[in-house]
Amino acid sequence: MTTIVRTSGLVKRYPGTLAVAGLDLDVAQGEIFGLVGPNGAGKTTTLRILATLLRATAGVAEIAGIDVRRNPDAARRVLGFMPDVFGVYDDMKVWEYLDFFARCYGIPADRRRRMIGDLLDLVDLGEKRDSYVQGLSRGMQQRLCLAHTLVHDPQVLLLDEPASGLDPRARVELRELLRELRALGKTIVISSHILPELEELCTSVAIVDHGQVLAQGRVADIEKRLRYGAVLRVRVLGTTEEIGQARDHFASDPRVASATILDDGEIELGFRGDDDESAGLLAGAVAAGIRISSFARAASDLEELFLQVTSGQIPAQPQVA
């Protein structure tokens, strides 16, 4: 896989704040890459440096091999940037909006006309061509803003919180659109703190906090690594007494750090071990005559990962291969 977006030792210092503190990223071509982190983690700053809107205090940022600091003009021609707050120009029609940005890239008139039609079809706004931008719904505005990043057919899209403020349906539409763009060969870098969004969408993520990457790689890889240390939920059939006995059985296992009975009767286990070991735990419990109706990992989604990583429960590791 070719690396298309790369940052190395990226630092951005504001007076009194270190927004980005030595951030290393590697995004392979054709990926949908998620930058996850709490507010203030440095996601937007990183994207803005990549979009040539901020100058890094130190470090290197490259897009398609172009150093964004040394050669911002060339970088701007291979990237499309969508800021977190989408600005609407007053008194502008949908096609004029795209026409304006196409002119900014110096695209000639005949190509502009064709391209605007294609783009509006792509983002499903073909019927709104002559509507005013401020009259569109938020989801439509977001799609239009996404279309504006595509007027010059860039290789890389940098989208800052594209799903924020959208209703569920608009989110689904946006997700479909991003998949479509990926199919067209675009590399997409998305920042978000809405994790379920990214989990379904992204091929890779980087978990960022305090201006540094805490974990980076394919979602499945990170999960696998972090699964060593998960919360298991076990539903046991039987009386309260039997459930109490089952809890004691689990608690006696050295791999189980904690075992508590929840209000709904499930047993929650703090478990240290990988999938093999949890299978062993289950087999042992069944052999001991405990009637188990369900045995599952409580939270295996990004949100849990994210909380674990950012709260320091799991030591941050630089990268997953």
Added chain:
Amino acid sequence: MAELTEIAADGSDSGIEIVELSTPAVATQATARRRPRPLRALRFGFSGIAAVGVKELRGRMRGRRAFVILTLYLLFLAAFAWAWQLIAVRTYENSGSLYGGSAAFAAALVGQEIFGALLIVETLLVVFLAPAFTAGAISMEREKQTLDMLAATPISSLAIVLGKLFSALTYVFILIIASIPLTAMVFVFGGVGPDEVLRGYVVLVVSAIGLGSMGLFISALMQRTQAATVVTFFGVMALTMGTIFVTLFWTKMAGVSPDQPVFRSSGIGPIKGRPPEQLLWFNPFAAEYDVICGASDGYGGWCARLAEVTNGAISIGIGGGATGGVPVTQVDQGFGAQPVPIDGRSIINDVSPVQPFGIRRDTFWPRSVVAWIVLSTVMILASVQLVTPTRRWRPGFLRRPFRKVAT
């Protein structure tokens, strides 16, 4: 030559280079090998200005509003010119004997009055509208967060600034140009030559660009449109009323008046002698008055008013002739102006060449125009600096103490 042919050969395309890359390695080589192409860059720069300009004008000129306003403005201006003509006729009809009773001379005086009145009203328009149209140009983009989207495209900051400036001024220019036929009405009366009309419009256009650049610069400097508008109007007030007040203060403190010799010993501290002309360079009214005064060859009410207000800061005097404090204006009986002998700073440094008719004219407004052009250039370049995202220079006192930390 090869370069030129090459540019001509791909003249059909956009004039820009879209870097099409298959692999990153190729990209690096391509950018490293690219030679500077000034013509292409220039063409792309112009297309950028056009992009911003077209966008702005689409918004501003949409619908009937702009044209209705233009029509109303012309109707108002025509009514005003007519009213002023009636006033001028009343003023001069009884004083014909002063000029040998010549009807032609009286008509010329009426023509000059109308010319002056129209130019001053148009100057008022420029002084209000040009900065008002530009004061929000950049800060509005910043407030709506569209400046970032714009800055992430290859369009240059200079193109953004110039596109904004000229699109904002286009409407002002349309108002100015539309008034030219109306102003040409003064030729019916006489007393004003086409060159004087041209001078008047040069001053108008340059003032519009200057005040527009000022609004744009303040807009680029401030974060909020409201603040930018307020500061811009304080600036406009300082340039118009402020400069006149300082001049007045100076002359009173220095104890000079246009018809008296200047004694260097009088005055307080550094305030000695006649006020410096530079004070009034950026006052569009002073420059327009100078043009109007020039049209009347140094005579007449407009010169008297100029001399009265500026107390000799602007040399509008009559070459050589003013040394003795010779009374030269006895014309104006209206508008509170007293018969005032006109005088440059001729008492102490009277080196004015004697020109045809003995008039030393057109000495002030060209300097004002040059000063405005220089100041506009400086402000445009400063605005470019402020708009460029990665080279943003901002004085410390305007920095917010707590910058929003980006997430």
